[in-house]
Amino acid sequence: MNKQPMSLLINGETCAAEVEPGRSLLDLLREDFGLTGTKVNCLEAECGVCTVLVDGMAVNSCSTLALQCRGKSVTTIEGLSRDGHLHPLQAAFIEHGAVQCGYCIPGMIMNAKALLDEEPDPDEATIRAALAGTLCRCTGYQKIVDAVAAAARQMRAPAHQAKMAAGAGGA
Amino acid sequence: MSARNFRVAGQRLPRMDGIGKVTGKHVYAADFTLAGMLFGKILRSTRAHALIRRLDTSRAAAMPGVRAVITAADIPAVRFGQAVRDTTVFALDRVLFMGHPIAAVAAVSLEIAVQALAAIDVDYEDLPAVFDMEAALKSAVLVHPEWATYKALPIIARSGNISGRARIKAGDVEAAFAGAHRVYEHRFTTALQHPGYTEPRAAVADWDANGNVTVWTGTQLPFDTQNTLAEILDLPSSRVRVIVPGIGGGFGGKLRIGVEHFAALLARKTARPVRVITTSEEELTHSYPRQATVVTLKTGVDRDGHLLARQGRIVLDCGAYAGSGPATAAIALQVLAGPYKTAALALESFAVYTNKGTSGSFRGPAGPMANFAVESQMDMIAADLGLDPLEIRLRNIVHEGDRGPSGEVLRAVSIEECLRRAAAAIGWDDRKPAPGRGKGIACGWWMTTGGSSGVYVKINPDGSATLVSGAVEIGTGAITGASQILAEELSLDLADISVTGVDTQAAPYDYGAQGSRTAFSVGNACLAAAADLRRQMFAIAAAQLDAPVEAMVLRDKHVVAGDKSISIAEVARISRLSGGGLIAHGTAISPSPAYDPGRLENHPLPAWNTPSFHAHAVDLSVDPDTGTVDIHRYVVAQDVGFAINPTYIEGQIEGGVAQGIGQALSEEIVYQDGKVMNANLTDYKMPTALDVPDIESILVECASVAGPYGAKGVGEPPCIEPPAAIANAIAAATGFWLPSLPMTAEKIARELRARRK
Numbered sequence: 001m002n003k004q005p006m007s008l009l010i011n012g013e014t015c016a017a018e019v020e021p022g023r024s025l026l027d028l029l030r031e032d033f034g035l036t037g038t039k040v041n042c043l044e045a046e047c048g049v050c051t052v053l054v055d056g057m058a059v060n061s062c063s064t065l066a067l068q069c070r071g072k073s074v075t076t077i078e079g080l081s082r083d084g085h086l087h088p089l090q091a092a093f094i095e096h097g098a099v100q101c102g103y104c105i106p107g108m109i110m111n112a113k114a115l116l117d118e119e120p121d122p123d124e125a126t127i128r129a130a131l132a133g134t135l136c137r138c139t140g141y142q143k144i145v146d147a148v149a150a151a152a153r154q155m156r157a158p159a160h161q162a163k164m165a166a167g168a169g170g171a
Numbered sequence: 172m173s174a175r176n177f178r179v180a181g182q183r184l185p186r187m188d189g190i191g192k193v194t195g196k197h198v199y200a201a202d203f204t205l206a207g208m209l210f211g212k213i214l215r216s217t218r219a220h221a222l223i224r225r226l227d228t229s230r231a232a233a234m235p236g237v238r239a240v241i242t243a244a245d246i247p248a249v250r251f252g253q254a255v256r257d258t259t260v261f262a263l264d265r266v267l268f269m270g271h272p273i274a275a276v277a278a279v280s281l282e283i284a285v286q287a288l289a290a291i292d293v294d295y296e297d298l299p300a301v302f303d304m305e306a307a308l309k310s311a312v313l314v315h316p317e318w319a320t321y322k323a324l325p326i327i328a329r330s331g332n333i334s335g336r337a338r339i340k341a342g343d344v345e346a347a348f349a350g351a352h353r354v355y356e357h358r359f360t361t362a363l364q365h366p367g368y369t370e371p372r373a374a375v376a377d378w379d380a381n382g383n384v385t386v387w388t389g390t391q392l393p394f395d396t397q398n399t400l401a402e403i404l405d406l407p408s409s410r411v412r413v414i415v416p417g418i419g420g421g422f423g424g425k426l427r428i429g430v431e432h433f434a435a436l437l438a439r440k441t442a443r444p445v446r447v448i449t450t451s452e453e454e455l456t457h458s459y460p461r462q463a464t465v466v467t468l469k470t471g472v473d474r475d476g477h478l479l480a481r482q483g484r485i486v487l488d489c490g491a492y493a494g495s496g497p498a499t500a501a502i503a504l505q506v507l508a509g510p511y512k513t514a515a516l517a518l519e520s521f522a523v524y525t526n527k528g529t530s531g532s533f534r535g536p537a538g539p540m541a542n543f544a545v546e547s548q549m550d551m552i553a554a555d556l557g558l559d560p561l562e563i564r565l566r567n568i569v570h571e572g573d574r575g576p577s578g579e580v581l582r583a584v585s586i587e588e589c590l591r592r593a594a595a596a597i598g599w600d601d602r603k604p605a606p607g608r609g610k611g612i613a614c615g616w617w618m619t620t621g622g623s624s625g626v627y628v629k630i631n632p633d634g635s636a637t638l639v640s641g642a643v644e645i646g647t648g649a650i651t652g653a654s655q656i657l658a659e660e661l662s663l664d665l666a667d668i669s670v671t672g673v674d675t676q677a678a679p680y681d682y683g684a685q686g687s688r689t690a691f692s693v694g695n696a697c698l699a700a701a702a703d704l705r706r707q708m709f710a711i712a713a714a715q716l717d718a719p720v721e722a723m724v725l726r727d728k729h730v731v732a733g734d735k736s737i738s739i740a741e742v743a744r745i746s747r748l749s750g751g752g753l754i755a756h757g758t759a760i761s762p763s764p765a766y767d768p769g770r771l772e773n774h775p776l777p778a779w780n781t782p783s784f785h786a787h788a789v790d791l792s793v794d795p796d797t798g799t800v801d802i803h804r805y806v807v808a809q810d811v812g813f814a815i816n817p818t819y820i821e822g823q824i825e826g827g828v829a830q831g832i833g834q835a836l837s838e839e840i841v842y843q844d845g846k847v848m849n850a851n852l853t854d855y856k857m858p859t860a861l862d863v864p865d866i867e868s869i870l871v872e873c874a875s876v877a878g879p880y881g882a883k884g885v886g887e888p889p890c891i892e893p894p895a896a897i898a899n900a901i902a903a904a905t906g907f908w909l910p911s912l913p914m915t916a917e918k919i920a921r922e923l924r925a926r927r928k
Contacts, residue, residue, distance in 0.1 A: 036202035037195015039419070041369055042451040046852035049369050077195035086193065094189040097818035100826065101646030102192030103199060103370040103419025131860040135852070137367040137420050138646050139822055140829035141860040 006070040010035070011079030019066045026050045026061035028069075029076060037077040037106050048134030051107035052076050058114035060133075077106035080113070088160065089113060092151035093144070100138035107134045112148045120156050124149065180659040180880055183818040186651040187670060188644060199417040200389035201373035201448055208375065209238055211430075211437045211447040212284040214274040214291050215457065216266035219845025220300035220312075220526040223264055223293060228274055231290040236283035239440040240291070242274045246436055247405040253427065254775065255323040255334050255493040257315055258529075260403055260432055266295070267314055267491035268527050269845050270457035277437040277445050300526040302845055304488035305465055307332040307523045314491055314524035327497050328773040334489055335497025335522040338772040339504045339576050342515030344471075347480030351471030355552055359468070359544040361894075361912040362839035363488075364461040366533045367830070367857050370419020371454060376434035377444040383410045384435050389418035391425045391643055392683035397675045399428045400435055411435075415673040418684075421645050422830070423533040424459045426685055427494065455850040459531020460840055462496060463488045466544035468507070476556050476563045480515035483507040485541060487522050488530065495532035496522035501774045502618075506541035506891075508576035509549075510586045510616040510784055511567040516576060516770075526845055532685075534827065535887035538617060539834055539894050540912075546613035546895030547908050559602075560612055560899065561594050568614075577778040578767025583883070585810040585873035589786040590614050592869050593808040597788035602903055607793050608803075609903025613895035614786040618779035619875075619884030620686020621761035624693045625679030628657065628700040630708070630753035634728055634740030635667040641678035642693045644670075647886050648819030649689035655815055656694040656879050660701030661739070662725040679756065687884025690815055691781070692759050694879035700757025707753050708742045715745065762877055781875045783883040785809040787828070787892035793904045798920030800836055800901065807892075808869040812883030820885050821868045827889025829863045835894040837862075839913050 003018040010033060017032055026043075029035040029052070038061055039049040045063040052061045053075040054068075080087040086094075089109050093099050098108075108131060115122060115130040122130070127148045128141070136144065154160055191197035228240040243261040252258045262271045274291055278284035301312040313331055315321070323329060328336045348354050374388035384404065390396045393413040401408035418425065430447040438445040449458070469482040485503045489496030500520035507518050553563040568586045575581050594612060602610045627639040638657060644650040654668040661667075671678070682688065708730050709720040718732035729736040746753045766778035790804040807824050814820050837856040841848045849855050874881025894912055901919065902908045907926065909918055 030202075035195070036198070039199075039370070040201055040448070041371055042852050044451060044851060044853075046451070047369060077193075081194050086190070090190075090193040093193050094185045097183075097186075097822050099186065099189050099192045100648070100819075100822055101368070101370070101418065101420040102188070102197055103368075105192050106195045109193065128860040133859075135367070135369060135857055135859065137369055137422065137830065137857065138826045140825035140827075140863050140866060142825045142863070142865050143818075143822060145860065 004067060006067055008069045008071060009073040011075060021067060023066045024062050025052065025064040025066050025069055028066040029061060035076050035078050039103055039106055048111065049104050049107040051110045051134060053110055053114055056114065056117060058111050077109060080109065088154045089148065089151040092147040092154065096143050096147040096150060098139060098143040098147040104134055104136045108136065108144055116152050116155060120152060122152060177659055179655045179665055180815055182816065184655060184665050184816060186648050186819065187654060197417050199370055199419050200387055201370055203375045203387045203416055205375060205377055205444040208444040208446055209277040209279060209441055210281040210284050211275055211277045211433055211445045212288055213272045213433060214288045216262060216269055216271040216273055218266055218295045218297060219269050220298045221266050221295035222298060223262060223266060224296050225292065225294040226273065227292040230292065231276060231287040234283065234287050234290060236279040237276060237287045238279065238443065239277045239437055240274060240287065241436055241440055247403065249403055249405065250321060251399055251402050252493060253495055254327050254497040255321055255329065257321045258492045270528050271491065275433045275437055277441050300845055302525055302527060302842065304463065304486050304523045304525055307525050308486065308521060314526060324775065326773055326775050332524045333521055334493035334524055335500060337501035337504060337520045337774045339508065339516055339518045339770055339774065341576065341770050344480040344482050344515040344517040347515040348471045351479050352474045353555065354469060354471045355548060356469045357548050357551065357910060359466045359547065359910045361464045361540040361543060363463045363530065364533060364834050364838045365455060365458065365840060365855060366422040366424030366460065368420030368422060368424055371449040372425060372429035373448040374431040374434040375444060375446045376431065376438040378438055378442065383412065384438065385412040385414060386431050386435055387414045387416055388431045389425060390415060390431065391421040391645055391685055393641060393643065393673050393675050394680055395683060396428055396431055400431055403432045404435060413675045415643050418643060418645055421684065423536060423685065424531055426532060427459060451852055452850045455840055455855055456847045457528045459494060459529065461533035462499060462530035464540040466541060468544050468548050470548060470552065472552055476552065476558045476566055478511055478513040478567050481513050483518045485520045487520065487537065488525055488527065489522050490525060490527040490529040492529040493522060494529045495536065496530060498775045499532050499536040502776055503537035503541040505576055505779060506538055506615065507545060509545045510569050510614060512569055512573055527842055534830065535617060535891045538887065538891035539831060542613065542615045542891050543894040543898065543912060547898050547910065550899045550902060551908060561590065561599055564590055564614060575778065578770050579764040579778040581782065583873045583875045584784065585871050586614060586616065586784040588871055589784050589808040589810055592871065593786040593788040593806050596806040596867060596869060597790055597804060607795055607904055609900050610788060610790045611896045611898065611900030611903055612786060612788045613892040613899060615891050616782050616784050617888045617891060619691050619761065619781040619783065620688045621763060621780045622682025622688060622692065623758060623760040624681045624696040625756060625758045626693060626696040626700050627679055628697065628704060628755050628757060630704060630739060630743040632740060632744045632747060634738060634743065635669065636661055636663060638668055638670045639678055640670065640693055641673055641675065641681035642689050643673055643684040645684040647689065647823055648816060649693065652690035652815040652819065653693040653697050657697040657701060660698060661704065662728055687886040687888065691878050691882055691884050692761060694815065694882065695759030696757040698879055699759060700755040703755035703757065704753055707755065708739065711742050711745055712737050781877050781883050783810050783888055785888050785892060787896040789896045789900045791897065791900045791904065793901055793919060795923060798916040798923055802864045804867065805864050806867045806869065807889060808871055809888055810871040810873050810883060811885050812875040812878050813872055813881040814870045815882055817870060820870060823886050824868045824889040825866045828866045828893050829858050831890040831893025832863060833858045834912060835897040835914055837913050837915060
């Protein structure tokens with residue numbers, strides 16, 4: 001059915017695919033590349049569990065066409081930890097008890113990463129506004145907000161900045 | 172108990188499944204894929220109550236890519252159900268609600284399956300329907316005209332549209348009302364609330380060459396699902412294997428069979444693996460939401476506000492099938508009594524059929540609905556008598572050794588401490604700090620559900636332990652908590668414990684992730700297994716160390732006898748060579764308290780095991796123009812018996828309160844003439860990160876007799892009190908109570924305007 005060739009960067013790797021015009025980025029990631037860390041739920045851009053980064057912007061992958069991502073850079077939850085080292089956000093989510101069932105967590109973390117990439121020192125209201133597009137039914141959000149604030153502090157710390165400059169660990 | 176010097180239990184240790192969940196590696200049912208897998212979809216009724224005049228699947232079946240279409244005619248004629256066996260997989264000759272499954276399709280892609288649904292022809296003939304639960308009590312329209320032919324649990328009393336009626340009676344309410352200083356009568360309504368798990372219900376089924384089926388599914392009750400599947404498939408249950416890879420929330424909405432049977436039936440028909448996942452629209456039209464209820468309360472008090480008598484009635488809307496309605500309605504009776512001493516009680520529950528989607532047992536089933544009524548009315552009475560809301564509660568609460576509503580003796584009673592600490596934390600002395608601002612309080616009690624748990628625990632030759640359990644880690648951290656207990660008892664670290672996945676074929680029985688029981692019950696089973704393992708290890712060590720067993724203890728991963736010791740790892744290696752390895756089967760069953768059967772009629776859960784007590788206090792403002800509620804602070808004082816892992820108990824409290832805030836202020840599945848009007852997550856309004864305040868948790872530890880290290884059930888209680896606490900704070904801010912959930916800004920603004928005139 002009218003498949004079109006495309007290539008894109010997924011977590012830093014060049015990937016080629018043949019894609020029908022109506023397919024979502026979510027479907028492409030999960031079914032063609034086995035990246036099931038990006039979760040599926042409402043498919044109507046209402047719950048946010050499918051959030052990924054496209055050229056650094058947080059998007060609902062369920063409502064983004066795969067072909068719109070031609071030539072772009074997509075980052076999923078699988079792209080955050082490198083060489084067995086958790087990204088500071090991932091470590092903070094565990095440390096602060098922000099994870100319960102875990103199903104919304106990849107989307108939450110990708111949302112939080114987009115926020116911290118743009119605003120390294122957000123206040124609580126900014127964090128809450130940034131996360132409001134992703135529903136969590138387990139946690140009441142409190143420990144998630146705490147985790148994002150803690151990760152932001154750690155990522156601003158000189159040690160982390162030096163590590164990033166050296167190109168080691170964490171996307 | 173908490174004074175004991177624990178190394179692992181009671182510590183804020185990170186959960187065992189955390190890394191998998193933050194890296195996206197944790198596999199959930201919706202992620203599960205098999206080679207050659209087909210995609211299943213369900214055709215659902217577009218009428219609320221109608222005869223199926225014609226059902227023609229031939230066009231759909233002939234479509235390229237469609238591998239099977241099945242209807243009621245293609246499967247065993249079976250009725251299943253928990254309390255009442257009234258449920259069928261597909262509608263038979265009649266649809267009972269909009270969304271009722273009529274047929275299922277398996278196709279090579281989801282798109283083709285969806286197209287095939289549109290190619291199934293159904294002709295309906297509409298029938299008179301009944302949508303209002305109170306009307307259904309007396310309606311000539313019967314949802315199940317053949318109700319009398321259904322099998323049901325013997326305890327359940329049924330009649331017509333009533334799928335279950337239960338009573339608790341004590342003393343003489345009429346005489347008490349006659350002698351009362353005042354008698355108050357109020358009516359409250361509560362709405363349908365979706366559990367709101369973020370992972371849709373999902374299942375993959377596959378049959379092997381010998382006619383056994385394996386189902387990978389996100390269920391809270393793998394063994395119940397196994398049995399129900401066996402009934403539907405007309406197989407011995409040993410030929411049905413249920414595996415729970417991971418589960419994205421449940422909150423009671425994934426207790427009973429959801430899509431597993433569709434996957435299994437389609438897979439049998441096609442001889443291919445089949446995956447079925449629900450859509451948001453299906454979730455909001457046909458899942459297991461918290462039932463809507465109507466509660467009426469008549470309460471008599473003396474001059475000082477002491478409760479003398481209470482007559483209460485809850486009518487609970489089950490929808491088209493009874494589901495967990497009869498038990499849920501009966502549980503409400505204990506909540507209607509509250510944690511209060513009332514000499515005369517006449518409490519009655521009705522679970523009622525209507526032509527709507529079947530409801531279920533969402534977290535603390537019936538708790539918030541009945542508590543909303545009781546605790547709102549307590550404040551109304553206090554206001555009328557000129558009493559402080561805290562004071563009227565303190566005058567009526569139960570104390571150690573008092574009797575509960577079923578005549579049971581209450582132990583480890585902590586309601587006074589919970590009330591006083593919540594009130595102190597919220598600053599109760601200044602209850603109306605500004606115009607339009609007010610503080611509210613509500614308290615309650617809840618059970619730790621019984622049901623048994625078994626575990627196998629194996630000691631590995633490296634000295635670590637493997638916990639094999641049929642209990643589902645639904646997200647609460649319960650399995651991490653149980654593992655902390657196991658590690659504590661074996662002198663290991665939490666990192667030394669690993670847990671296998673849930674597999675009904677391999678794991679011992681567990682009653683399931685329900686009723687605030689997993690950490691409690693699996694924890695107790697771990698205690699039993701650890702005791703057995705200590706016996707086994709000490710017997711081996713006795714020969715090695717030449718020391719008496721009586722002198723032995725486990726310390727720092729060693730069996731120690733005086734100045735001699737041997738590592739657990741070494742003992743495990745010796746056991747492998749000599750005795751097949753170290754393995755123990757630990758079991759636990761929660762003890763049922765003695766009660767007075769004369770007080771109860773047709774009650775399937777007559778007396779509560781290991782009750783917990785809790786109080787919530789909230790400080791909020793109400794916008795005088797829009798009616799919008801802004802919560803400034805929210806405090807919970809909850810008796811957890813012993814805090815096995817305080818971090819995840821706080822998580823339960825914070826998440827439960829968030830759900831309660833949703834129920835209180837915004838969440839309602841809106842039905843109009845049998846049709847759900849808001850079947851999407853924009854119009855069904857769950858709280859976002861912007862809607863939930865920080866929750867302040869006070870963990871009260873009044874040790875229970877039956878729980879591990881004194882623990883009590885934790886998971887359900889936090890969602891019980893929020894609607895009442897918020898209603899009472901709104902009343903403090905505005906001067907009026909809204910007796911109807913959700914208390915939306917629209918309802919509040921309407922009342923504010925009416926009072927301004």
